[in-house]
Amino acid sequence: MSISIEFPDGSKKQFDDGVSVLEIAKSISTSLGKKAIAGKFNGELVDLHRALKQDGKLQILTANDDDALIVLNDTAAFLLAATLKAAYPKMHFGEGHSTADGFFYDTDNEDGQVTVNDLADIKAQMQALVKANGEIKRVFVSKDELLKAFAGDPYKESLINAESGVQIPAYQLGDFVDFGYRALLDKAGEAKIFELLSVAGAYWQGKSSNPMLQRIYATAFYKQADLDADLKRRAEIKERDHRTLGRELDLFFVDPKVGAGLPYWMPNGSTIRRTIERYIIDRELAAGYEHVYTPILANLDLYKQSGHWDHYREDMFPPMDMGDGEMLELRPMNCPSHIQIYQHHIRSYRELPIRIAELGMMHRYEKSGALSGLQRVREMTLNDGHTFVTPDQIQDEFKNILQLMMNVYEDFDVTDYTFRLSYRDPKNTEKYFDDDEMWNKSQSMLKGAMDDLGLDYYEAEGEAAFYGPKLDVQTKTALGNDETLSTIQLDFMMPEKFHLVYTGEDGQEHRPVMIHRGVISTMERFIAYLTEIYKGAFPTWLAPTQVEIIPVNLDLHMDYAESLQKTLAAKGIRVKLDKRNEKMGYKIREAQTQKVPYTLVVGDQEKNDATVSVRAYGSDKPSTEDLNVFVDAIVSEVKNFSRTGK
RNA sequence: GCCGCUUUAGCUCAGCAGGUAGAGCAUCACCAUGGUAAGGUGGGGGUCGCCGGUUCAAAUCCGGCAAGCGGCUCCA
Known part of the structure; x- marks a missing residue:
C-alpha cells in the first residue's frame, strides 16, 4: 500500500x-x-x-514557520509541567499550552501557590530537565492510566474524563505523561531557549464561580536573538503604556484619596481632551447631529423603565435615598436621557432621522480589579449619540454612522482595527431583553448591512448590549488586550419601553427604531488609546504644547522670542517660552523628552533675519526657516489634523 | 469581585538578622552661561499607604483595610 x-x-x-x-x-x-x-x-x-x-x-x-512556534511552545509547556510535577508533589494542574504570545500552565499547589519569586528556581530546574535532553515520545494511554498518573488532581481528572476515546494520545518524557497537545518536539533539549515571565490568577475553565488557579506565563523561541527581541518588546510596551506616559507628560492622575477610577485631568491632558471634544462636536454637527446637555443624575424610575435597573444593576452605583421617597441614580448610560429629549416634542416622520448627541458623563461601578488608568474608570464621558429612525431608514443611517467613523479614524490616523458583530448569548438569554423575534431580526439586519457594504467582520456571541446587538470596532491596547473603540447598536427595545412614537405620513402613530452609537468611545479610553499609538508624541494639532521657544541669551534675545510667542499665540498656536536661567542644551533636552512637536531656538542670526531655527520632535538636525513660512506651515498643519499628503 | 505581588521625598528606587531614613532626577538659592539632548556648589523636602498588634524599641515582624501592578471574570 x-x-x-x-x-x-x-x-x-x-x-x-x-x-x-x-x-x-x-x-x-x-x-x-x-x-x-x-x-x-x-x-x-x-x-x-x-x-x-x-x-x-x-x-x-x-524553525522559520510561525506554526513551528506553536510546537515549541507546547513542548515548553509540557516540560514546565514535568518540572513542576517533580518539584511540587502536591501540585494540581489545569490547562497549559501555547498561546499567540508564548505559553502558560495553570497550577494549584496545596503547600502554597507558586509566586513570581519561585520562577527563578523553577526555571533552573526546567533548564536541567532540558539539558538532560530526554526523548519525548507520543504514546497512547488509557484513561485509567492517565487518571493514575494524575491521581488526586481534580482538574486533570475532569480533563481526562472529558476526552473522547479509550486510548488517549499523549506525550511521555521519562515517568511524566501529559496530554492535550497537537504536536511536540521529540527532544527536550530542543526547547532550551525560554523565559518564565509572570504568575497570575486564572479561573479554572474561565468561570468566575470556579476556583482560581495560578497561571505561569512564559515564552519560548528557537533562537536566543528572538527571545531577546521578544523580551525587549515586552519591556518597550511599558514605554507605550498610557499610565507611564500620562505621568511623564503630566496628562492625568488618579488619587486613592479621591477615589479609585476617578481620574483628574491635568492641564496637558485637558488640552488634548478639549481639542478632541471640539473636534468631534464639530464633526457631528456637520453630520446632522444636535448636541445637547442632560443631567448625570436622574430619578431611579427612569432606569427602571429603561431596563437598566433589571439588566445592568451590578454596574450601577447604588441609588441615593433622598429621605422623602425620592431615589436618585447616577446614570450609567445616556440613552434614557436622550429619549427624554426625543419625547419632549411630538415627532413627525418628516423630522427623522433625529440625531441627538452629547459628551455624556456617566458613572459605572466597575469592579476594583478591572480599573486601569484611563482605560477602565468609574466616571467617564462618552462621545454618545442616539439616532431615532423609521424602520426603513436603518440601513442608510447605519452607513452614515460607519462613514463618520471612518472619516474620524482617518483624522486620528487610527488604522489597526477589526469589526465585530456582537450578538446575545443564546445560552444565557436572561441577561438580555426577552424577545427572540426582535433579537433575530436586529441581528440579521446588522449582518445584512455589513455584508452589503462588503466589510470584513467576525461574529461574537454574548457580546451584545442588553437591549440589542452591536457592531463593535475592536482595537488592541499597548499591552495587547482587546478593546472596543467604536460601537453601533441597534435597539428596538427602548422605543418600546418608553412608548416612543412619531406621526407617519398616514397620520398614524409609529414606533421609531433607536441606534446607539459611540464614535470615539469615551474621552478617557480614547485618549489612553491615542497616547499608546502615538507613544506620547501627539500630532501637532493635539499636542498640549505645540511650540517651545528657547532664546540663546536671555537678555539679548528675549524681545524677539516674546514677539515670536505673541505672533504664534495670535494664530491659535499653543506656544511656550522657556525663560528659565538654564543652558540651552538643557532646555532642548526637556522639550524633546516632553515630546513638543517644534522647538524654536532664536539668537542673533534669527533675530536679524526674521527667521527661526526649527527642531522637530525626534530630529537632531535643526533647520532654519523664515518666520512667516514656519507660522503658515504650522497653522496649516494644525488645520489638517497634522496629516501629511493632504 | 477573585488569585499573586507591590506600596519609603514630586518621579525612579536603595535601606529591612528590629535601634526612629538615603541616592539620582526634579525643586529652591547662589555662581557660571552665545548656538541645538543633562554646567557647578549648597539648601529645603518623608508621621516609610492607613489602622491595629508583638516588642524597651517597628520603615523593617504579624494581622486587617485601602490603593497600585500582572492576570482572570466583566467591559466604553
Whole structure:
C-alpha cells in the first residue's frame, strides 16, 4: 500500500503507508531532514514521528514557520509541567499550552501557590530537565492510566474524563505523561531557549464561580536573538503604556484619596481632551447631529423603565435615598436621557432621522480589579449619540454612522482595527431583553448591512448590549488586550419601553427604531488609546504644547522670542517660552523628552533675519526657516489634523 | 469581585538578622552661561499607604483595610 502526499508547491509523491513526517523530510533533502521540526498534515499539526496513513497535503515545518512556534511552545509547556510535577508533589494542574504570545500552565499547589519569586528556581530546574535532553515520545494511554498518573488532581481528572476515546494520545518524557497537545518536539533539549515571565490568577475553565488557579506565563523561541527581541518588546510596551506616559507628560492622575477610577485631568491632558471634544462636536454637527446637555443624575424610575435597573444593576452605583421617597441614580448610560429629549416634542416622520448627541458623563461601578488608568474608570464621558429612525431608514443611517467613523479614524490616523458583530448569548438569554423575534431580526439586519457594504467582520456571541446587538470596532491596547473603540447598536427595545412614537405620513402613530452609537468611545479610553499609538508624541494639532521657544541669551534675545510667542499665540498656536536661567542644551533636552512637536531656538542670526531655527520632535538636525513660512506651515498643519499628503 | 505581588521625598528606587531614613532626577538659592539632548556648589523636602498588634524599641515582624501592578471574570 502506498499513499500520495501533496506538497505546498503542488507536487505529489508516493510513499509507503505509515511513513513518518521525518522520513518524508529526509527523502526531500538531507538538510530539510535536519531542519524539520514538525509537519502540518491536512491542516493539522503533527510531530515528526507521526505515521501518515492516508493521502493528504503535507507541509514540513522548520524553525522559520510561525506554526513551528506553536510546537515549541507546547513542548515548553509540557516540560514546565514535568518540572513542576517533580518539584511540587502536591501540585494540581489545569490547562497549559501555547498561546499567540508564548505559553502558560495553570497550577494549584496545596503547600502554597507558586509566586513570581519561585520562577527563578523553577526555571533552573526546567533548564536541567532540558539539558538532560530526554526523548519525548507520543504514546497512547488509557484513561485509567492517565487518571493514575494524575491521581488526586481534580482538574486533570475532569480533563481526562472529558476526552473522547479509550486510548488517549499523549506525550511521555521519562515517568511524566501529559496530554492535550497537537504536536511536540521529540527532544527536550530542543526547547532550551525560554523565559518564565509572570504568575497570575486564572479561573479554572474561565468561570468566575470556579476556583482560581495560578497561571505561569512564559515564552519560548528557537533562537536566543528572538527571545531577546521578544523580551525587549515586552519591556518597550511599558514605554507605550498610557499610565507611564500620562505621568511623564503630566496628562492625568488618579488619587486613592479621591477615589479609585476617578481620574483628574491635568492641564496637558485637558488640552488634548478639549481639542478632541471640539473636534468631534464639530464633526457631528456637520453630520446632522444636535448636541445637547442632560443631567448625570436622574430619578431611579427612569432606569427602571429603561431596563437598566433589571439588566445592568451590578454596574450601577447604588441609588441615593433622598429621605422623602425620592431615589436618585447616577446614570450609567445616556440613552434614557436622550429619549427624554426625543419625547419632549411630538415627532413627525418628516423630522427623522433625529440625531441627538452629547459628551455624556456617566458613572459605572466597575469592579476594583478591572480599573486601569484611563482605560477602565468609574466616571467617564462618552462621545454618545442616539439616532431615532423609521424602520426603513436603518440601513442608510447605519452607513452614515460607519462613514463618520471612518472619516474620524482617518483624522486620528487610527488604522489597526477589526469589526465585530456582537450578538446575545443564546445560552444565557436572561441577561438580555426577552424577545427572540426582535433579537433575530436586529441581528440579521446588522449582518445584512455589513455584508452589503462588503466589510470584513467576525461574529461574537454574548457580546451584545442588553437591549440589542452591536457592531463593535475592536482595537488592541499597548499591552495587547482587546478593546472596543467604536460601537453601533441597534435597539428596538427602548422605543418600546418608553412608548416612543412619531406621526407617519398616514397620520398614524409609529414606533421609531433607536441606534446607539459611540464614535470615539469615551474621552478617557480614547485618549489612553491615542497616547499608546502615538507613544506620547501627539500630532501637532493635539499636542498640549505645540511650540517651545528657547532664546540663546536671555537678555539679548528675549524681545524677539516674546514677539515670536505673541505672533504664534495670535494664530491659535499653543506656544511656550522657556525663560528659565538654564543652558540651552538643557532646555532642548526637556522639550524633546516632553515630546513638543517644534522647538524654536532664536539668537542673533534669527533675530536679524526674521527667521527661526526649527527642531522637530525626534530630529537632531535643526533647520532654519523664515518666520512667516514656519507660522503658515504650522497653522496649516494644525488645520489638517497634522496629516501629511493632504 | 477573585488569585499573586507591590506600596519609603514630586518621579525612579536603595535601606529591612528590629535601634526612629538615603541616592539620582526634579525643586529652591547662589555662581557660571552665545548656538541645538543633562554646567557647578549648597539648601529645603518623608508621621516609610492607613489602622491595629508583638516588642524597651517597628520603615523593617504579624494581622486587617485601602490603593497600585500582572492576570482572570466583566467591559466604553
